[in-house]
Amino acid sequence: xxxxxxxxxxxxxxxxxxxxxxxxxxxxxxxxxxxxxxxxxxxxxxxxxxxxxxxxxxxxxxxxxxxxxxxxxxxxxxxxxxxxxxxxxxxxxxxxxxxxxxxxxxxxxxxxxxxxxxxxxxxxxxxxxxxxxxxxxxxxxxxxxxxxxxxxx
Numbered sequence: 001x002x003x004x005x006x007x008x009x010x011x012x013x014x015x016x017x018x019x020x021x022x023x024x025x026x027x028x029x030x031x032x033x034x035x036x037x038x039x040x041x042x043x044x045x046x047x048x049x050x051x052x053x054x055x056x057x058x059x060x061x062x063x064x065x066x067x068x069x070x071x072x073x074x075x076x077x078x079x080x081x082x083x084x085x086x087x088x089x090x091x092x093x094x095x096x097x098x099x100x101x102x103x104x105x106x107x108x109x110x111x112x113x114x115x116x117x118x119x120x121x122x123x124x125x126x127x128x129x130x131x132x133x134x135x136x137x138x139x140x141x142x143x144x145x146x147x148x149x150x151x152x153x
Contacts, residue, residue, distance in 0.1 A: 078109035118149035 076084055084107045092099040116124050124147045132139040 074104055075106040076108075077106065079107050083107075114144055115146040116148075117146065118151070119147055123147075123149075 074084065079087075084104075087107055088099060088102065088104055092102055095102075114124065119127075124144075127147055128139060128142065128144055131144075132142055135142075
């Protein structure tokens with residue numbers, strides 16, 4: 001029995017088609033399984049991360065909340081009232097301390113001064129983004145004091 005080039009091509013093409021079909025089926029199975037697992041983990045996370053309602057949080061609060069000796073005023077520097085309220089809510093939520101037990105004396109917007117030499121703000125922003133991306137450190141955790149363009153002679 002002799003095999004011709006046509007037989008060899010037919011066998012190889014059939015093999016490629018079979019492999020591609022099996023790979024496609026495996027990809028579909030993986031997608032379906034990942035969605036099923038995600039559904040179950042989301043349900044479990046929602047059950048464990050139940051956010052207390054106002055009534056529940058008032059039940060958990062102590063009967064008497066200690067009051068400050070004298071009322072203090074909140075000083076805002078370069079921050080509007082809406083932003084200050086947002087910051088206070090985030091601090092309360094992240095710390096797990098009820099807002100009624102926190103006392104804020106001042107909220108100040110700190111604008112870091114970045115000195116740029118022979119470069120514009122857009123270029124400086126690109127450089128900062130690249131450093132953040134390549135180092136893996138979030139941009140919020142980096143502090144740049146100056147960015148200087150050094151020209152080679």
